[in-house]
Amino acid sequence: RLHGLDPERWTLFNGNAAAVRELAAVHGVRFRRIDPTTYDHSIGISLLDADGVLAFQQNGIEIDTTDFISHLETIMKLSK
Numbered sequence: 577r578l579h580g581l582d583p584e585r586w587t588l589f590n591g592n593a594a595a596v597r598e599l600a601a602v603h604g605v606r607f608r609r610i611d612p613t614t615y616d617h618s619i620g621i622s623l624l625d626a627d628g629v630l631a632f633q634q635n636g637i638e639i640d641t642t643d644f645i646s647h648l649e650t651i652m653k654l655s656k
Contacts, residue, residue: 604633
């Protein structure tokens with residue numbers, strides 16, 4: 577249980593440096609290494625549909641959960 581996340585409910589991305597840079601670029605995430613174990617990065621949330629296609633994205637510290645939940649409910653209905 578990495579970071580206390582239940583693996584039945586979460587899938588975390590893990591890849592080499594090039595794959596992480598590519599994923600960050602696709603999702604508009606900016607990051608920089610502070611030291612060998614610490615990164616500074618932008619804040620955002622990306623919602624992918626069942627096919628892995630970006631369905632919704634919000635960047636910044638003020639996330640509108642109402643809008644996110646609406647998109648999530650739509651995706652869940654479509655995936656049934």
